Amino acid sequence: MASIEELSDDALLVMYANGDRDAARVLTLRLTPRVFNHALRLLGDRAEAEDVAQEAMLRLWRIAPDWQQDQAKVTTWLYRVVANLCTDRLRKARPVALDAVEEPVDEASGPVEKMQDRIRAQALQRALSDLPERQRQVVVLRNIEGLSNPEIAEIMEISVEAVESLNARGRRRLAASLSDKREELGYVDAH
Template identity: 55%
Template sequence: MVIVATEVSEATVAAIAQQNKSALGTLSGAWFSVNAPDAPCPDGDTRALFSASRNHDAELMAAFARGDQSAARALTERHAGRALSVATRMLGETMEAQDVTQEAMLRLFRKAPDWDGERAQVSTWLYRVVSNLCIDRLRGRRSEPLDAAGEPEDETPSVDARLQQMDRAKALHAAIDRLPDRQRLAVTLRHIEELSNPEVAVVMETSVDAVESLLARGGRALRAALGRRRDDLGAME
């Protein structure tokens, strides 16, 4: 069922943008460590987002189109966290990732009057927009230095063990950052965000076979990159 509603004004969208800046700021920080135990995602892991009620998201989109600004806040709380996580893993910079997530959410809000909940899921649509925005930005800054994501905590009392764990995390993140854009996106969605191959295919607008090929090539590249540092890093799973 296509939502029929009045046009959402740019002034309304701009007001929502200002309100959501604080929400995006709250979602930053420790969120970006892939092992962070307290990542503030209201709906649980990524699979929960894909299995969450499509009707509820459609109702929120319809409510926002009718002028209920609290619906925009609810949509942000439901979906911006994982979108921000993907953007950060792709771009390696918190502020830039927040900008991308903000732009993706604004695009979502602008679509509210015409949103068809039977044809699209908010989560899938948002991942796709974030991915495309990130790829566009990456194409514009090929020569910038790599920036690893936050380090996972290690409770091992040994200083040497902690340092080695940090080196492993840096090596993995740096190796992912060096992958071609689409391989990096596939690896991020599949192994960090834990989407299934069919879900990754929907986000990337490609076939499951193509996703499997991207993952295989990305995996080989990561193993080769990390294998060259085996003596420095020790055994890695």
Template identity: 65%
Template sequence: MAFDAEDDRSDEALLALYGRGDAGAARVLTLRLTPLAFRVAARMLGDKAEAEDVAQEAMLRLWRQAPNWQGGQARVTTWLYRVAVNLATDRLRKRRGLPLDEAPEPVETAPGAVGRMIEAERAAALDAALMALPERQREAVILRHLEGLSNPEIAEIMGVGVEAVESLTARGKRGLTAALAGRRAELGYDDD
């Protein structure tokens, strides 16, 4: 695209500018924040089309919130993670009634050219294992280990205490370890 996300200004400063009608701020925020919303939604839903809808809706809510954004409230990214996670959770709940043959296409996390690389295969294996976890555990593991957020920030996003986040993350990792145990040799791990 003709614009880039590199900008020294904070998300909060850019959102305030957008709230006053600055078109340039919208472009920078779009490139900076849409990947975040899409990434989380895609990993929670395991479906690219649904994740795009969630990301677009989350960003639309951000645009509408901009004129009323209060400087002292949560960081923009924390707010956006929470909205994206909640929208994805709503879709997961609706999906439970769907028959299996309407299950979504999995997200392709690796470009085709590097699809054979072991790193990409490991990433795909993890994504598949994540989808087998209970929703809340998956959410906590994604935010902690893939998005790199702190436990207090995850607690704010998920609306639970820090101890609950630690518990969900620990149980999620145990589930992942079990799910991936049979694939370690195939994915290049030598556990001996």
């Protein structure tokens, strides 16, 4: 028999709906970091991302009793909820200084590497923030979260071709935005 950690998200959600607290714990530990990271990439603000992650997980718990496994994958449903919550917040947004966004600290890196990583992350976040909303969502889901084009199409309720087009345009805009910063970001060619 498989351990609870090996069960699918759908199975865990059904178990939670039937009162299994261990299933809720495993699902929370599995999905919350992914939901938070996705929200952080879309919003660029830790506190806002935490709020979105919490709200998305609360919505998941609320729909658990009515969950139908044939409607969508749990992660697909969650990414869609996060994207919608982020879109709502961005539409009502107040300007957020990117310098105020805290980046996770990598304990394995030295101070110079940490500083370089932080500068790169800030530059990426600024470049992502400059993308149109749908391009940003696709670029984050595809290139940072690692989802497939069909999964993204389902989350965003668009065609796979639209995902491919948005991703290509978004990546080109990111490359153009960051190309003149290669040296500043520590990407120098060794000749």
